[in-house]
Amino acid sequence: MNIDDFELIYKNNRKEIKNKTLIKTELSEFLGEKNVSIKNADLLAYTRDSSLIALNWTIQGKIAGLPDFITWPETKEQISKILKLANKEKIPVIPYSEGSGVVGGSIPIYGGIIIDMKKFNKILEINDKNLTVTAQTGINGMNLERYLNSKGYTSGHIPQSLYTSSLGGWIAHRAAGQFSTKYGKIEDIVMGMEVILPLGEIIKFKPIARAATGPQLDKMFIGGEGTLGIVTEATLKIWPYPEKRTLISYSFPTIEDSFNATREILRENVYPAVIRIYDVHETDRHFSEVENAKKRVMTVFVCEGNKKLVDVEEAITREMCEKNAGINCGTGPVEHWFETRFRVTETSTMSPYKLVYDTVEVASLWDRAARIYHSVVEATDRIKGNLLITAHVSHFYANGVGTYFTFGGVPPKGVSDLEFYQECWDSIIKAVLEAGGSIAHHHGIGINRAHWMKKEWGTAINVMKDIKKLLDPSNILNPGKIYEDIWKGGVE
Ligand SMILES: Cc1cc2nc3c(=O)[nH]c(=O)nc-3n(C[C@H](O)[C@H](O)[C@H](O)COP(=O)(O)OP(=O)(O)OC[C@H]3O[C@@H](n4cnc5c(N)ncnc54)[C@H](O)[C@@H]3O)c2cc1C
Numbered sequence: 001m002n003i004d005d006f007e008l009i010y011k012n013n014r015k016e017i018k019n020k021t022l023i024k025t026e027l028s029e030f031l032g033e034k035n036v037s038i039k040n041a042d043l044l045a046y047t048r049d050s051s052l053i054a055l056n057w058t059i060q061g062k063i064a065g066l067p068d069f070i071t072w073p074e075t076k077e078q079i080s081k082i083l084k085l086a087n088k089e090k091i092p093v094i095p096y097s098e099g100s101g102v103v104g105g106s107i108p109i110y111g112g113i114i115i116d117m118k119k120f121n122k123i124l125e126i127n128d129k130n131l132t133v134t135a136q137t138g139i140n141g142m143n144l145e146r147y148l149n150s151k152g153y154t155s156g157h158i159p160q161s162l163y164t165s166s167l168g169g170w171i172a173h174r175a176a177g178q179f180s181t182k183y184g185k186i187e188d189i190v191m192g193m194e195v196i197l198p199l200g201e202i203i204k205f206k207p208i209a210r211a212a213t214g215p216q217l218d219k220m221f222i223g224g225e226g227t228l229g230i231v232t233e234a235t236l237k238i239w240p241y242p243e244k245r246t247l248i249s250y251s252f253p254t255i256e257d258s259f260n261a262t263r264e265i266l267r268e269n270v271y272p273a274v275i276r277i278y279d280v281h282e283t284d285r286h287f288s289e290v291e292n293a294k295k296r297v298m299t300v301f302v303c304e305g306n307k308k309l310v311d312v313e314e315a316i317t318r319e320m321c322e323k324n325a326g327i328n329c330g331t332g333p334v335e336h337w338f339e340t341r342f343r344v345t346e347t348s349t350m351s352p353y354k355l356v357y358d359t360v361e362v363a364s365l366w367d368r369a370a371r372i373y374h375s376v377v378e379a380t381d382r383i384k385g386n387l388l389i390t391a392h393v394s395h396f397y398a399n400g401v402g403t404y405f406t407f408g409g410v411p412p413k414g415v416s417d418l419e420f421y422q423e424c425w426d427s428i429i430k431a432v433l434e435a436g437g438s439i440a441h442h443h444g445i446g447i448n449r450a451h452w453m454k455k456e457w458g459t460a461i462n463v464m465k466d467i468k469k470l471l472d473p474s475n476i477l478n479p480g481k482i483y484e485d486i487w488k489g490g491v492e
Contacts, residue, residue, distance in 0.1 A: 103446030156183025
């Protein structure tokens with residue numbers, strides 16, 4: 001089969017590169033032959049990320065985007081040279097780490113050069129006194145965490161995609177781990193970074209606990225999604241591996257009761273590492289065997305850290321749950337969660353049945369959390385062909401929450417997978433904005449949410465676009481993400 005036989009989804013955006021042979025020769029000169037490829041098998045491997053719609057396309061023999069060159073640089077100087085060459089030739093460059101992103105962030109919409117970061121996989125230093133680790137950003141998440149665990153530490157950043165994502169991808173998308181209620185999101189964990197700007201300049205933000213050295217420019221590259229620079233190295237906070245872990249679960253009559261209990265726990269300045277509220281549908285899906293949770297809202301907690309503190313956290317957690325009509329469901333549901341927390345087979349079984357399925361995570365303050373949940377369920381229920389809308393709430397702050405919706409259905413006759421997917425996504429985002437929430441909690445913007453950025457940010461998005469132009473005048477670094485509406489006919 002020839003690569004041209006695959007139907008290309010973003011075909012209208014693709015730009016042909018004329019002097020490909022010369023560019024390949026130039027790339028090979030400074031990267032070495034083994035670190036550049038134009039083989040079809042390699043090009044095909046980088047046509048998509050892990051967006052679930054892309055899995056449907058793969059089954060149908062379609063590809064999302066088609067890159068022209070795959071590169072595996074080993075040094076920051078090599079990355080800088082790729083960027084300088086790309087600017088000279090006006091070729092797009094797409095940073096790519098593990099491809100587990102789910103919003104189209106690493107799809108090469110315009111073609112161009114993929115910079116695969118996997119050779120940036122070294123752990124450079126653990127500093128016990130400062131409680132920091134410095135590592136290259138292509139490192140796989142599980143490799144980093146296992147290494148830390150073997151030395152008696154944890155980063156506290158454990159996303160469901162731990163085995164299939166990297167430090168660089170986490171920083172690019174402002175990721176959140178399952179233990180984020182205690183340890184924070186990645187933006188709370190990163191202390192310093194090295195970044196290569198689109199024109200090839202290498203800059204460094206030294207690690208520091210806190211400072212007052214002008215605006216926090218470094219923060220702009222956290223959530224930059226590979227559009228403002230390529231992050232090559234980062235220093236993270238680490239923690240001693242927890243001495244004690246306590247597992248707690250309660251079921252509540254309604255999601256509002258569970259929100260009240262969890263909010264009141266955090267109000268006491270008590271931060272269980274994990275809190276997860278499952279709506280009645282997800283409770284039924286995951287905990288149907290738990291008698292005390294029938295037709296109720298399951299909520300699981302993990303308190304961890306210093307033994308004496310964990311005991312106090314447990315007491316306060318139980319007090320707030322019982323005050324808000326919680327029924328104790330024991331440790332079983334939390335043990336079940338621990339056993340299944342990296343299992344994602346459910347999602348990949350949908351596409352072969354022609355179901356279009358995805359997850360959308362959003363953020364809100366406490367006073368809007370319940371309204372957002374109900375508005376999204378109502379809006380998504382109205383979509384023709386949609387069969388499923390469920391939610392869990394898995395990231396908690398004293399001031400608000402991150403809520404994670406799952407939808408799935410069969411596009412009605414005459415409606416393409418992508419049209420149906422876009423309708424579901426847009427209905428959810430619209431409902432969230434109308435109810436006063438924020439459009440993304442930890443998966444990022446990529447392609448899927450770019451057309452909502454004006455509504456989310458207001459006129460501030462124009463300032464961001466100006467900054468992008470200043471740093472990347474030829475728009476070579478990951479074009480088509482965050483600032484551009486690739487889903488044509490998008491929402492104003
Ligand atoms: C089953 C599953 C479970 C998931 N669970 C979670 C979860 O619990 N929490 C969560 O937050 N996310 C989760 N995700 C989403 C995904 O894992 C994250 O978005 C992750 O941060 C992406 O990392 P990656 O290394 O795979 O990045 P990629 O997918 O390779 O890239 C993502 C984006 O980052 C850019 N990028 C990559 N490396 C760099 C770099 N070094 N410098 C600058 N830009 C770069 C890319 O251009 C792209 O825009 C999940 C995804 C799947 C498929």
